[in-house]
Amino acid sequence: MCTVLFRVITGSLLAAASLSMHASADEHAPHWGYEKIVTPGDxxxxxxxxxxxxxxxxxxxxxxxxxxxxxxLHANYSEQYFSVFNNGHTLQASPLQKQQGGVDIDGEHYALMQFHVHTPSEHFVDGKPHAMELHMVHARDDGKTAVVAVFFDVGAPNVALAELFERLPVELASPGMKVELQQPMQLASLLPHNPTGLRYVGSLTTPPCTEGVLWNIELTPQTISQQQLDALRSVYPHNARPLQSFNARVVSEESFE
Known part of the structure; x- marks a missing residue:
């Protein structure tokens, strides 16, 4: 799920954490990857x-x-416009107006920073992945990060993501390409009706892999069409980190409102 800016300066690699969670210092030549360059094992x-x-x-x-x-978890998203950036690792959509909506978790507000996608899903449920996983990244005033994750399986076309997928094959096909969506998006429409979920504390799913991230996982999958999934995989055939050791993790039930 998530990222940092890497910049090579005088032969030294300096890492600086960023809530973009997927941006690279050199937008056109990522310093890490999933199947090429520096793979997850490294x-x-x-x-x-x-x-x-x-x-x-x-x-x-x-x-x-x-x-x-x-x-x-109480979602309070406003309808807003997004710009979408191919950062070399994923498609990252950022609201054009900051601090517009977010989520309240146990009484604490987390502002929406961006959302991005992975295929196949990064999290598994009972040993099985979904076709796609969307991460809505939020931050509290003190910098604490919370991610709302939604699974997608192949089925009916997803209306909320329609413009993004339609513009993907040409206008977002290469790292460094960016578009502003012409239609506003209501992120609440990406959440299932009567949702239930799970919560645990983990990490960003991409370098710098910072721990202490509050994960909020929707268990009811939404749908995207096969055509939409094919459009995504034409650019990113696989951008999911492998499963990590469970270790001393506590996973608890969560209600989404």
Missing amino acids: WAELAPACAGTLQSPIDLRPGSASHGQPHA
């Missing part, structure tokens, strides 16, 4: 946190989640 050479004990993604087991009073 990310720790660039960012030591990638070898941590609370890394994401993980295989989620809903039947083993802790019960009791579910945590609460």
Whole structure:
């Protein structure tokens, strides 16, 4: 799920964390990757946190989640316009007006920063992946990061993401390309009706792999058409980090409102 700006200066590789979670210092020549350049098994050479004990993604087991009073997440997204950037690792959509909507988690507000996509899904559910996973990245005033993750399977076309997929094959086909979507988007429409989910503390899913990220995983998948999925995979055939060790993780139930 997520990223940093890497810049080579006088032969030294300096890493600076960024809430973009997927941006590269050189937009046209990423310094890490999934199947080429520096692959996930070698990310720790660039960012030591990638070898941590609370890394994401993980295989989620809903039947083993802790019960009791579910945590609460309240989504408060406003309809807004987005720019979409191919940063060499994913398609990253950023709101044109900052601080427009977000989520409240246990009474704490997290502002929406951006959303991006992975195919196949990074998180698994009971040992199985979904076709795509969308990450809505949020930040609290003190810098703490929370991600709302939504799964997608092949089915009916996704109306909310229609323009993004339509413009993808030509206008977003290469790293460094950027477009502004002409139609506003309501991110709440990407959340399933009567949703339930899981929560755990993990990490960014891309370098610098910073830990302490609050993950909020929607369990009910949404749909995209095969044509939409093919458009994404024509640019990014595979941009998902492998599963990480579960370790001493607590996964709890969460209600989305």
